[in-house]
Amino acid sequence: MLKTYVQPRYDYVRSPDQSAAAPAHHPVVIIGAGPVGLSAAIDFATRGVATVLLDEDDTVSVGSRAVCYAKRALEILDRLGCGDPVVERGISWNVGKVYFRDRLVYTFNLLPEPGHHRPAFVNLQQYHFEEMLLARLRALGRTDLRWMNKVVGVDARGDLVRLEVETPDGRYALTCDWLVVADGARSPVRHLMGLESKGQVFRDRFLIADVVMKAEFPTERWFWFDPPFHRNQSALLHRQADDVWRIDFQLGWDADPEEEKKPERVIPRIKAMLGDDREFELEWVSVYTFQCRRMERFRHGRVIFAGDAAHQVSPFGARGANSGIQDTDNLVWKLALVMAGKAPERLLDTYDEERVYAADENILNSTRSTDFITPKSGVSRVFRDAVLELAESYPFARRIVNSGRLSVPAVLHGSSLNTPDAPGDGFAGAMVPGTPAADAPVGREGKTGWFLASLGRGFDLVLFASQAPLTAAQADAIAALGRDPIPVATRIVVPQGGGLASAPPGCEVLEDVEGWLAKRYDARPGTCYLFRPDQHVAARWRALDAAKVRSAVARATCNDQAAPARAGRAPAHA
Amino acid sequence: MAKLNLEPNIASPDDFYEALIDMHRDLDEGASAKANAKLVLLLANHIGDLEVLREAMAIARGRA
Numbered sequence: 001m002l003k004t005y006v007q008p009r010y011d012y013v014r015s016p017d018q019s020a021a022a023p024a025h026h027p028v029v030i031i032g033a034g035p036v037g038l039s040a041a042i043d044f045a046t047r048g049v050a051t052v053l054l055d056e057d058d059t060v061s062v063g064s065r066a067v068c069y070a071k072r073a074l075e076i077l078d079r080l081g082c083g084d085p086v087v088e089r090g091i092s093w094n095v096g097k098v099y100f101r102d103r104l105v106y107t108f109n110l111l112p113e114p115g116h117h118r119p120a121f122v123n124l125q126q127y128h129f130e131e132m133l134l135a136r137l138r139a140l141g142r143t144d145l146r147w148m149n150k151v152v153g154v155d156a157r158g159d160l161v162r163l164e165v166e167t168p169d170g171r172y173a174l175t176c177d178w179l180v181v182a183d184g185a186r187s188p189v190r191h192l193m194g195l196e197s198k199g200q201v202f203r204d205r206f207l208i209a210d211v212v213m214k215a216e217f218p219t220e221r222w223f224w225f226d227p228p229f230h231r232n233q234s235a236l237l238h239r240q241a242d243d244v245w246r247i248d249f250q251l252g253w254d255a256d257p258e259e260e261k262k263p264e265r266v267i268p269r270i271k272a273m274l275g276d277d278r279e280f281e282l283e284w285v286s287v288y289t290f291q292c293r294r295m296e297r298f299r300h301g302r303v304i305f306a307g308d309a310a311h312q313v314s315p316f317g318a319r320g321a322n323s324g325i326q327d328t329d330n331l332v333w334k335l336a337l338v339m340a341g342k343a344p345e346r347l348l349d350t351y352d353e354e355r356v357y358a359a360d361e362n363i364l365n366s367t368r369s370t371d372f373i374t375p376k377s378g379v380s381r382v383f384r385d386a387v388l389e390l391a392e393s394y395p396f397a398r399r400i401v402n403s404g405r406l407s408v409p410a411v412l413h414g415s416s417l418n419t420p421d422a423p424g425d426g427f428a429g430a431m432v433p434g435t436p437a438a439d440a441p442v443g444r445e446g447k448t449g450w451f452l453a454s455l456g457r458g459f460d461l462v463l464f465a466s467q468a469p470l471t472a473a474q475a476d477a478i479a480a481l482g483r484d485p486i487p488v489a490t491r492i493v494v495p496q497g498g499g500l501a502s503a504p505p506g507c508e509v510l511e512d513v514e515g516w517l518a519k520r521y522d523a524r525p526g527t528c529y530l531f532r533p534d535q536h537v538a539a540r541w542r543a544l545d546a547a548k549v550r551s552a553v554a555r556a557t558c559n560d561q562a563a564p565a566r567a568g569r570a571p572a573h574a
Numbered sequence: 575m576a577k578l579n580l581e582p583n584i585a586s587p588d589d590f591y592e593a594l595i596d597m598h599r600d601l602d603e604g605a606s607a608k609a610n611a612k613l614v615l616l617l618a619n620h621i622g623d624l625e626v627l628r629e630a631m632a633i634a635r636g637r638a
């Protein structure tokens with residue numbers, strides 16, 4: 001059916017595990033090779049952890065579901081080594097326009113400030129996106145990816161997780177220490193374990209069509225409330241790669257999904273929207289109802305849920321795949337530390353703590369957008385339309401218009417892994433502990449690059465220096481931190497035009513070429529930031545003190561307290 | 575702690591009330607409802623303080 005895309009088919013290959021006398025054992029098994037399972041496998045591979053990745057299918061996403069990949073997800077892909085192909089193949093955009101009836105009521109720019117490597121969004125068909133992740137996974141060569149391997153049984157009651165897997169050659173069993181479940185919104189594994197994802201189904205239906213056409217429309221997100229071509233409902237237009245355009249039409253609850261999918265129904269709707277005799281071809285059509293829901297907990301002992309399996313949102317805001325990729329960003333370094341014996345299992349509970357918090361934020365935002373787009377009562381419709389009418393003339397009302405609060409990462413304000421600021425340090429600005437690192441251009445060995453790209457895979461300390469050489473005490477502290485069991489790598493930031501007479505060995509020097517870094521981080525000479533392996537701020541100080549850095553690392557890895565008494569607690573798998 | 579001012583604050587209440595009713599003159603039910611909605615939005619933005627607004631909403635709904 002797709003005209004611009006040939007669905008790849010990947011071979012099923014029989015694994016030696018299928019002939020083993022006893023179930024083969026693997027440290028980590030990941031279920032589901034969607035965007036989330038793939039990101040998790042790549043992240044493990046970059047940390048040297050081999051995994052087994054099982055998928056029931058033999059291809060990437062059928063039809064393009066996710067279109068919009070947000071800045072933070074792109075930054076994570078950069079860390080994983082596959083940001084460039086996605087950004088190059090995709091369509092970058094920052095501007096959105098909102099129409100009410102036949103009038104433009106306002107235009108917004110999601111990235112008004114320069115000095116960021118990645119745009120607010122890149123649009124790309126989900127199948128292309130997944131193919132790029134697959135290419136990266138194969139290049140790393142540490143993942144045993146098994147197509148046509150459907151998980152049909154899970155037993156997580158013991159010290160190991162036991163899986164039953166169905167293949168074209170029949171069933172076999174596997175065991176693992178840790179199971180990452182990324183098997184999508186329907187999550188068969190969640191059902192097998194008797195677990196639920198609870199929330200709200202919206203009583204509305206949406207027609208999602210991808211069409212191929214030549215159009216000179218600017219690369220912007222266009223959203224209509226109650227347009228003349230589709231009265232009383234909403235519509236959305238987005239550009240993807242290869243002259244493919246995504247069109248969403250709200251249909252209302254009473255629409256018949258099977259009828260609405262027929263080309264004779266779809267084509268006139270699109271013709272009315274385009275308003276001319278432009279040629280186009282239907283690429284892919286589907287009708288959806290949307291829901292917002294999540295599991296109560298994402299960690300169940302040795303089984304950890306991520307992505308749509310753990311939480312689901314309506315697509316207004318593009319928070320589905322984007323937040324799932326952030327789940328893996330949060331999970332993998334923690335699991336790698338636990339597996340290496342460098343952090344207690346308790347660290348995994350903070351995956352649950354932090355990502356449930358983020359899921360709630362995403363669900364809240366998506367629910368509010370859906371409520372604005374689909375008013376549930378006469379009076380909410382009246383208020384909605386009043387907001388839209390006022391928005392054309394009054395800036396205050398524009399901020400109430402909600403056509404989707406587009407995906408931004410959660411700031412993990414209350415996380416138990418954060419070290420709070422010392423009261424006297426007086427930091428201003430946005431980079432509070434728990435915030436994902438903000439990017440900025442930096443000079444590195446005479447070339448201009450990006451701050452985020454200069455962060456490593458472990459804990460990083462970023463020290464803002466003046467022109468003066470470091471003191472001996474600072475140099476000693478930096479060297480000692482680099483030798484810790486959980487090493488801390490230091491980067492030194494010097495001001496615009498500055499150099500450093502002598503940098504301690506192994507310490508990268510970054511020049512704040514446009515001054516954005518000091519500005520975004522409210523830094524002055526001496527200020528230092530500790531970043532977690534997922535690039536979130538763990539702690540910050542106005543002066544370097546190795547002991548404080550160590551205790552912040554301990555706190556961010558749950559190594560700061562004696563193990564809490566287990567008495568009275570349910571066993572881990574319950 | 576009540577922050578919403580419930581003491582008389584309008585210098586000439588009769589003028590206000592007349593203006594309010596006047597705003598709806600010749601409007602049908604739908605247009606009136608929309609005018610009310612816009613009025614609420616404009617005033618809410620002027621007040622700005624969500625706590626005050628919530629207090630007013632609670633009273634309006636009959637919960638206080």
Ligand SMILES: Cc1cc2nc3c(=O)[nH]c(=O)nc-3n(C[C@H](O)[C@H](O)[C@H](O)COP(=O)(O)OP(=O)(O)OC[C@H]3O[C@@H](n4cnc5c(N)ncnc54)[C@H](O)[C@@H]3O)c2cc1C
Pocket residue numbers: 031032033034035036037054055056057065066067068069126149150151152182183184185187188189208288306307308309315318319320321322323324
């Ligand atoms: C119309 C639409 C538009 C969207 N737009 C956006 C957007 O713009 N931006 C965004 O971020 N998100 C968007 N989303 C959401 C996005 O598509 C999902 O959030 C994303 O695909 C979730 O990824 P996942 O890896 O968790 O699950 P999935 O992509 O569903 O992958 C699950 C995988 O698990 C496999 N699997 C399932 N069961 C088993 C089993 N028993 N054994 C082995 N394997 C199994 C499946 O074959 C599949 O490959 C949109 C969704 C829709 C429907």
